[in-house]
Amino acid sequence: MRHSTRIAVGPVQFRIGSDWAAPIAALDQLYANYPQDDARPADATVRLFAARPWRRWLRPSVHIGGDFVVPDALPLPLSMGLLAAEMAMNLQVALGWRRHMLLHASAVAKNGRALLMSGESGSGKSTLAALLGEGDWRLMGDEFTLIDPASGDALAFPRAVSLKNEAIAEVAARVDPARLGPLLGGTPKGDIRHLIPRPEAIAAMHEPARPALLLFPRFGGQTAVERMGEGEAFVRLTEASTNYVAMGEAGFAALTRLVRETPAFGISYADSAAGMALVEQLWDEALR
Amino acid sequence: MSGVQTFVDLLAGRRDAASLASRDWDAVIGVARAEAMLATLACHLEAADLPPHVASLFADQRAAAKVATAQALWEAEMARRSLDPAGVEFVLLKGTAYAAAQLPCASGRQIGDLDILVPWHDIGRAENLALLDGWEWVKQDAYDDAYYRDHMHELPPLIHKSRDRMIDVHHTILPRTHRVTPDALALVGDAVQTPDGFRILNPADMVCHCAAHLIADGDLQGGLRNLWDFHCLTRDFSAADPGFWSALDRRVAMHGLGAAVHRSARLARDIYGARLPAGWDRHDPTDIWFRRRLLARDDWGRATHFFLQQAFYIRSHWLRMPPVMLARHLWTKWRKR
Numbered sequence: 001m002r003h004s005t006r007i008a009v010g011p012v013q014f015r016i017g018s019d020w021a022a023p024i025a026a027l028d029q030l031y032a033n034y035p036q037d038d039a040r041p042a043d044a045t046v047r048l049f050a051a052r053p054w055r056r057w058l059r060p061s062v063h064i065g066g067d068f069v070v071p072d073a074l075p076l077p078l079s080m081g082l083l084a085a086e087m088a089m090n091l092q093v094a095l096g097w098r099r100h101m102l103l104h105a106s107a108v109a110k111n112g113r114a115l116l117m118s119g120e121s122g123s124g125k126s127t128l129a130a131l132l133g134e135g136d137w138r139l140m141g142d143e144f145t146l147i148d149p150a151s152g153d154a155l156a157f158p159r160a161v162s163l164k165n166e167a168i169a170e171v172a173a174r175v176d177p178a179r180l181g182p183l184l185g186g187t188p189k190g191d192i193r194h195l196i197p198r199p200e201a202i203a204a205m206h207e208p209a210r211p212a213l214l215l216f217p218r219f220g221g222q223t224a225v226e227r228m229g230e231g232e233a234f235v236r237l238t239e240a241s242t243n244y245v246a247m248g249e250a251g252f253a254a255l256t257r258l259v260r261e262t263p264a265f266g267i268s269y270a271d272s273a274a275g276m277a278l279v280e281q282l283w284d285e286a287l288r
Numbered sequence: 289m290s291g292v293q294t295f296v297d298l299l300a301g302r303r304d305a306a307s308l309a310s311r312d313w314d315a316v317i318g319v320a321r322a323e324a325m326l327a328t329l330a331c332h333l334e335a336a337d338l339p340p341h342v343a344s345l346f347a348d349q350r351a352a353a354k355v356a357t358a359q360a361l362w363e364a365e366m367a368r369r370s371l372d373p374a375g376v377e378f379v380l381l382k383g384t385a386y387a388a389a390q391l392p393c394a395s396g397r398q399i400g401d402l403d404i405l406v407p408w409h410d411i412g413r414a415e416n417l418a419l420l421d422g423w424e425w426v427k428q429d430a431y432d433d434a435y436y437r438d439h440m441h442e443l444p445p446l447i448h449k450s451r452d453r454m455i456d457v458h459h460t461i462l463p464r465t466h467r468v469t470p471d472a473l474a475l476v477g478d479a480v481q482t483p484d485g486f487r488i489l490n491p492a493d494m495v496c497h498c499a500a501h502l503i504a505d506g507d508l509q510g511g512l513r514n515l516w517d518f519h520c521l522t523r524d525f526s527a528a529d530p531g532f533w534s535a536l537d538r539r540v541a542m543h544g545l546g547a548a549v550h551r552s553a554r555l556a557r558d559i560y561g562a563r564l565p566a567g568w569d570r571h572d573p574t575d576i577w578f579r580r581r582l583l584a585r586d587d588w589g590r591a592t593h594f595f596l597q598q599a600f601y602i603r604s605h606w607l608r609m610p611p612v613m614l615a616r617h618l619w620t621k622w623r624k625r
Contacts, residue, residue, distance in 0.1 A: 001588055013341065015314055017588050040341055041313035047588060067321040067589065098352040248355030
């Protein structure tokens with residue numbers, strides 16, 4: 001393809017090709033401080049392409065594809081090329097990765113132990129992880145957490161954090177502007193701005209962490225904590241996993257072990273401060 | 289050298305995996321994924337000397353393929369539990385059959401839908417039993433449904449509502465309106481049994497079906513995988529039975545599949561280095577278009593040669609039905625867009 005780059009996030013080496021220069025330049029900027037190994041073959045191929053040759057210039061619209069293609073995925077305007085790249089990278093991992101069980105969950109770690117937060121988009125799992133990652137936690141990822149079936153450990157997938165809507169201002173107020181990507185306004189997911197994880201989080205991206213706490217956050221409403229049984233946590237995580245079925249018995253064993261060894265809670269919180277306080281409180285109790 | 293050429297060279301054993309530069313693997317892996325053959329390559333190169341990251345990726349693929357094969361065989365078991373008690377005999381086809389028979393080409397082979405063949409007189413009962421046991425129609429469109437029932441070699445596809453897996457119930461191996469009509473009764477009647485009690489086509493018929501599927505039906509999309517099946521099947525059957533090629537000759541003549549099977553054999557020789565016996569080792573200048581179509585992928589895994597693809601697409605329809613019917617079919621499909 002005309003323009004391309006290579007990015008390693010956690011255990012996955014991507015090669016990303018594009019019909020346009022802009023999305024690649026934007027990616028290179030976001031991922032400039034990630035470890036580079038140009039000789040390493042790619043695990044996943046991502047393609048950003050124009051469906052028709054003239055759509056490269058005329059109302060350019062970015063289709064996402066690669067090793068795996070979703071036939072009826074809608075294209076995005078070129079101004080949202082970075083979002084297209086992010087979606088395409090997620091898609092390849094979600095459908096193609098088999099080494100670990102993939103959970104649609106954010107994660108942060110402290111002292112070698114991990115906190116996993118799983119929830120629908122809008123639950124606040126990304127924002128909580130981003131904010132905790134600015135404190136004394138290591139950000140492991142805002143979108144995917146990988147579980148190693150052999151050890152039961154969580155592995156990081158610290159791609160650039162995708163901040164949405166209100167979360168943008170909240171995080172932007174606390175970080176160096178150089179760590180923020182361009183503002184993508186009016187995307188199908190609302191306003192989006194990417195946050196580059198702290199250098200320590202990137203440097204530690206290959207370090208596993210044993211799960212210590214499992215939270216299912218829900219943004220909005222009164223502060224509430226509800227202990228969740230193993231069965232419910234199990235079922236929710238099967239739904240949050242993109243490769244649980246494909247992993248077969250190994251996935252079942254990994255997930256059973258995770259919910260048996262890790263206390264789980266559903267939490268509701270009215271704002272980020274309340275959410276973070278709740279997280280710290282439950283973390284202290286879990287590790288006591 | 290292009291990724292797709294390196295890919296087939298690795299499978300054919302013309303190229304040593306250790307001779308690839310680290311970054312050559314990008315294109316090989318991309319092409320293999322696009323052809324749904326990455327696990328096949330991973331199994332083929334299990335003992336090869338590979339860069340560490342490639343070796344890890346290939347180990348993932350082999351493990352995943354084992355799970356996928358077990359899941360595919362479970363679907364076959366589900367079909368058996370549905371059809372057997374009512375006395376509907378069925379024959380496993382394609383990937384599931386190779387896996388059930390533990391043929392070498394099954395290692396790493398992707399299996400999509402469960403394909404089974406039942407005798408024509410049992411097709412209605414097979415459909416009713418499947419519907420009772422949780423399979424549902426996928427196509428809601430009345431024209432598509434009627435098209436399948438009137439002209440195709442299989443029922444409209446069914447999907448299982450809880451396991452989310454498709455089953456294709458065939459009554460023969462080429463569309464009813466196709467210029468070639470294989471002897472479906474002989475396919476079922478001469479089927480053989482696996483140790484697990486599944487019925488599969490006998491070796492010669494299995495090869496005939498593979499070639500029919502590759503050359504006579506469809507537009508050669510994903511053809512490298514079908515051709516690899518053909519290559520492995522003929523290689524292993526002829527190694528086990530010296531009379532295999534002449535048995536194949538007889539079955540090919542009976543089913544009217546001479547052109548398709550011979551072409552498959554020549555392509556397997558040209559692309560995967562198959563060794564053919566005297567009567568088979570021929571040359572045909574039109575093979576070049578098939579080779580080009582099969583190898584039409586760039587290093588990013590994208591399909592190339594747009595016009596050649598289109599030509600094969602039109603050819604597949606041309607073979608599938610007589611011209612007037614084709615015109616009517618395309619007209620109906622076009623109006624419904």
